[in-house]
Amino acid sequence: MNNFSGLWAKPLLIAALSLSGLITALAGDGIWDVYSWIALGIPVVLMVRYWFYPTAKTKE
Template identity: 55%
Template sequence: MTPARAGRRTLRQIFAWPAVIAVLSTVGLLSALLGDGIWDGVSWVVLAVPVALYCGFVRRGA
């Protein structure tokens, strides 16, 4: 028995989260390169998001 096929998804639905992760990574990298002080903390937090997502998906087995 096969699972029911999901409905079609638009390009916006497919690429929404990867685009958000790309923007966060860009902000994190730019803040690390161009800023000091608080920007270093911002870069650590923002760049930890993709790593945390990856670890969560690996742990979940997705």
């Protein structure tokens, strides 16, 4: 895996998930509302998880 994809793969995935959640919240009803809540909730859950349980720092 090269440096670009190793560094930016997860943030871009979270950004795409957030963007799709925002678009479906505005454009859809019914099941799309459920998807938008889940898609917008995942980044919040990840932030809370890494706030309370940070990953171990690697030695350089």
